[in-house]
Amino acid sequence: MKIGTEDRPLRVAIVGAGPAAYFTAEALFKRKELAARADMFNRLPTPYGLVRDGVAPDHQSIKAVTRVFERISADPRFRYFGNVTVGRDLSRADLLGAYDAIVYAVGAPADRRLGIPGEDLLGSHSATEFVWWYNGHPEFTECEFDLSVQRAVVVGNGNVALDVARILVTSPDELARTDIADHALEALRESRIREVVLLGRRGPVQAAFSSPELKEFGKLEGVGVKVDLADLDLDAGSAIEAEEERAARRNYELLEGYARGETPADDDPTVVFRFLVSPVELLADGEGRVRGVRVERNRLVRAEDGSLRPRGTGEEEILEAGLVFRSVGYRGVPLPDVPFDERRGIIPNEAGRVVDPDSGVLLREYVSGWCKRGPTGIIGTNKKDAAETVDALVEDLEAMAREVPEERSSDAVEMLLVERGVDYVSFEDWRALDEVEVARGEPQGRPRVKVCTIPEMMEVVHEARARRDKP
Ligand code: NAP
Numbered sequence: 001m002k003i004g005t006e007d008r009p010l011r012v013a014i015v016g017a018g019p020a021a022y023f024t025a026e027a028l029f030k031r032k033e034l035a036a037r038a039d040m041f042n043r044l045p046t047p048y049g050l051v052r053d054g055v056a057p058d059h060q061s062i063k064a065v066t067r068v069f070e071r072i073s074a075d076p077r078f079r080y081f082g083n084v085t086v087g088r089d090l091s092r093a094d095l096l097g098a099y100d101a102i103v104y105a106v107g108a109p110a111d112r113r114l115g116i117p118g119e120d121l122l123g124s125h126s127a128t129e130f131v132w133w134y135n136g137h138p139e140f141t142e143c144e145f146d147l148s149v150q151r152a153v154v155v156g157n158g159n160v161a162l163d164v165a166r167i168l169v170t171s172p173d174e175l176a177r178t179d180i181a182d183h184a185l186e187a188l189r190e191s192r193i194r195e196v197v198l199l200g201r202r203g204p205v206q207a208a209f210s211s212p213e214l215k216e217f218g219k220l221e222g223v224g225v226k227v228d229l230a231d232l233d234l235d236a237g238s239a240i241e242a243e244e245e246r247a248a249r250r251n252y253e254l255l256e257g258y259a260r261g262e263t264p265a266d267d268d269p270t271v272v273f274r275f276l277v278s279p280v281e282l283l284a285d286g287e288g289r290v291r292g293v294r295v296e297r298n299r300l301v302r303a304e305d306g307s308l309r310p311r312g313t314g315e316e317e318i319l320e321a322g323l324v325f326r327s328v329g330y331r332g333v334p335l336p337d338v339p340f341d342e343r344r345g346i347i348p349n350e351a352g353r354v355v356d357p358d359s360g361v362l363l364r365e366y367v368s369g370w371c372k373r374g375p376t377g378i379i380g381t382n383k384k385d386a387a388e389t390v391d392a393l394v395e396d397l398e399a400m401a402r403e404v405p406e407e408r409s410s411d412a413v414e415m416l417l418v419e420r421g422v423d424y425v426s427f428e429d430w431r432a433l434d435e436v437e438v439a440r441g442e443p444q445g446r447p448r449v450k451v452c453t454i455p456e457m458m459e460v461v462h463e464a465r466a467r468r469d470k471p
Pocket of ligand 1: 113114155156157158159160161163200201202206207208209213278279327328329330375376377378
């Protein structure tokens with residue numbers, strides 16, 4: 001029987017609830033010819049993935065995309081199952097038994113490593129840890145960052161590195177207007193950090209951050225920005241790149257503006273952009289804490305693929321710092337029983353179709369977002385990416401119907417979850433939690449005050465359920 005008709009609707013399990021997951025559901029529902037149902041499974045009780053836990057709290061306008069996700073969630077063809085870990089509460093086999101297809105949209109939750117001595121010293125953190133902590137991710141509320149030090153170093157030149165630096169220097173009174181986690185706000189109020197040094201291993205033209213984000217530093221009240229003009233001397237290859245690539249040129253112009261701008265006041269916290277330097281070792285004090293970073297100066301050389309890559313010159317210096325954030329990109333983590341490409345940190349796939357290295361394409365299994373293409377692009381990039389995956393899935397419907405001729409039951413998964421005692425969170429439950437957070441924020445003029453632990457989240461959910469169940 002054909003899959004995707006009202007008599008035999010296509011039932012899809014989407015694993016994850018971030019932008020890639022939501023855009024996958026949207027792409028499915030947009031197909032007028034297709035009768036589809038989508039169930040979303042998310043490890044945390046709260047939906048929206050990096051929009052809630054990654055996007056910086058002072059970037060509320062970016063979070064407005066949750067309105068699109070709310071609209072998708074209100075669609076009668078959609079169900080949300082939060083607080084459900086696929087690989088623990090439900091296996092891949094359970095999902096294949098209950099659905100026609102699975103789309104993995106689990107993102108890239110781990111961080112890439114630098115691979116240098118001292119990386120694991122006290123005071124050396126991944127940027128992701130810090131981001132999750134200030135955003136109130138329930139698994140990171142207990143993290144501690146020694147903000148009593150004078151100087152922090154952020155390794156990397158992407159937008160996450162800028163987020164980390166900006167949060168470290170923004171006035172806590174400004175942050176108090178956002179939905180930053182209360183524990184982070186409290187700690188940042190006591191911060192003694194005066195200088196944040198960003199280390200780019202390549203030059204200003206090759207920086208991965210985007211210009212609107214770079215421009216924000218010039219607008220931060222009471223924050224200085226320092227760039228050494230000598231760091232803006234371009235080699236011939238970079239000069240051509242700056243000429244040809246608009247975004248790179250714009251970044252360069254902004255950095256030049258900072259370099260030629262006013263010298264920051266002595267007591268202003270300052271962000272320093274350094275280029276063509278790589279950390280080669282984190283140095284320890286007598287108690288195993290970071291006391292500095294040994295960095296090596298680089299020059300750029302043309303690689304086989306035509307890009308300009310950093311090469312160490314042997315010239316070194318030591319940068320004193322009590323806190324180091326490694327912000328060199330995210331990395332995917334494997335899901336139990338699902339193929340994984342360790343080298344690339346993604347689920348191997350062909351245009352969204354999961355590929356097992358031994359047996360080839362796995363019919364009925366798909367992938368979307370960062371776990372498909374790696375941790376690149378902005379939120380909107382996932383829309384096109386999800387559409388490609390849904391195109392592949394729809395092309396496969398006939399083959400799918402041969403493999404799963406019987407209609408999948410819409411109750412199967414709920415029965416499994418109830419049997420296994422999984423206290424899953426519905427979208428209605430999340431709405432109740434959302435309302436509580438927003439209501440807590442209102443008297444303080446904040447978009448919300450986040451509930452930051454799973455037990456507290458579940459308490460709110462249970463209270464709301466009890467109110468709903470009252471006759
Ligand atoms: P990213 O954009 O990939 O940047 C990673 C940075 O780390 C690059 O500058 C890279 O330099 C550097 N790096 C990698 N390995 C290194 C090493 N061993 N030593 C020194 N530096 C190293 O990653 P991200 O900042 O984590 O951001 C992830 C994605 O989210 C990006 O697409 C980003 O644009 C997006 N994002 C967007 C926003 C926003 O729009 N506001 C905010 C946050 C994140 P090379 O270029 O030399 O490799």
